[in-house]
Amino acid sequence: MLYISDNLKYLRNRRNFSQQEAANGLQIPCERYKKYEYGKNTPPAETLLLISRFYHISIDLLLTIDLRKLNVDNLLKLDDNRIVLPITVDADGNNFxxxxxxxxxxxxxxxxxxxxxxxxxxxxxxxxxxxxxxxxxxxxxxxxxxxxxxxxxxxxxxxxxxxxxxxxxxxxxxxxxxxxxxxxxxxxxxxxxxxxxxxxxxxxxxxxxxxxxxxxxxxxxGRDDSKSDLISPDNLSGILSGMQKDIAAINRKIG
Missing domain, CATH: 2.10.109.10 (Umud Fragment, subunit A)
Incomplete structure (x- = not known):
């Protein structure tokens, strides 16, 4: 499911823009913008790029995530606001x-x-x-x-x-x-x-x-697997059983 139409309306309302103001900001005709927001058309790749840069939201999130269900302000904005990366933070705002x-x-x-x-x-x-x-x-x-x-x-x-x-x-x-x-x-x-x-x-x-x-x-x-319990009863039994089979196979060849 694509969320682009719902996300366009949500992001526009967050900035208190009219549809005309949003269209002006994206430098596209208002009638074309309305079709995107009403879900009649899906923006092509070049328009998605404009929307991504205008709202500072990655194209992945614009298309696949319902932005109404998350706190956009808590997403990590990278250099030049080219993309937004989902992160988790503690109560003090430090990144986990x-x-x-x-x-x-x-x-x-x-x-x-x-x-x-x-x-x-x-x-x-x-x-x-x-x-x-x-x-x-x-x-x-x-x-x-x-x-x-x-x-x-x-x-x-x-x-x-x-x-x-x-x-x-x-x-x-x-x-x-x-x-x-x-x-x-x-x-x-x-x-x-x-x-x-x-x-x-x-x-x-x-x-x-x-x-x-x-x-x-x-x-x-990392974890040091050399300190694993190699001589536990189960492992030791398996090792001895394997040795017995190997010895039996060697004896058959000799015999």
């Missing part, structure tokens, strides 16, 4: 770090712009990280040692592609892969080339059009 758990990994692609999804994530506070918007993401696989499947990487939101630098690591949210954590090898006007730190995997290219978000790696949260 939301943790995207493994079970919510797949849902992040559809929930990253949804304030309700973000609010339901677990939260931590790490004041030493300084100024910026931070989020923690799960790491999977063996492509980026020493991080493992028990690790989370904390990223700082990047809102300007000019800020990313070669040889730094980034959490990339892409349409094709979802959440991926890689090192930047090179970039051009149309794509990024990224590389895993594990040399058994090859670098590959990601189109900029495929990227939804970029977070610069700043810290990592």
């Amino acid at each position: 770090i939301e943790i995207v758990p493994h079970k919510a990994r797949a849902g992040y692609l559809t929930g990253y712009a949804d304030p309700e999804f973000i609010e339901n994530l677990q939260q931590i506070s790490l004041p030493f990280l300084g100024v910026g918007k931070f989020r923690a993401f799960p790491v999977g696989g063996d492509s980026m040692p020493p991080h493992n499947d028990l690790s989370f990487v904390i990223g700082k939101y990047v809102d300007n592609l000019g800020e990313i630098k070669k040889e730094k690591t980034y959490i990339l949210i892409t349409l094709s892969e979802g959440i991926t954590y890689k090192r930047l090898s090179s970039k051009n006007a149309e794509s990024l080339t990224v590389a895993p730190d594990n040399i058994i995997y090859n670098p590959y290219e990601i189109k900029l059009s495929d990227i939804l978000e970029i977070w610069e790696y700043v810290a990592h949260i």
Whole structure:
């Protein structure tokens, strides 16, 4: 469901604009504007961009979120007000770090712009990280040692592609892969080339059009799995059973 018509009316009323004043601000004919607000037409991409810049609300939120149900003033406005990112804050207005758990990994692609999804994530506070918007993401696989499947990487939101630098690591949210954590090898006007730190995997290219978000790696949260209860009764029984099977297989070959 698209909420653009309801959101246009809501945002206009928040500023106490008439329909004519809103149309003037967007530099479009009033009759065309009315069709958008009444839901008769959906604004094309170039008009959505004008609306986004005029009200300082991301296109994702304009289209997919009912803005009447959230406090727009509590959304994080990034540089030049080009986009609005859903965040959670404490009673003093300090940003929390939301943790995207493994079970919510797949849902992040559809929930990253949804304030309700973000609010339901677990939260931590790490004041030493300084100024910026931070989020923690799960790491999977063996492509980026020493991080493992028990690790989370904390990223700082990047809102300007000019800020990313070669040889730094980034959490990339892409349409094709979802959440991926890689090192930047090179970039051009149309794509990024990224590389895993594990040399058994090859670098590959990601189109900029495929990227939804970029977070610069700043810290990592991990757990030492070497201290897990390896000699619990259940584990010990399994280990001995496996050894007995291996010995029996060797004896059959010898015999």
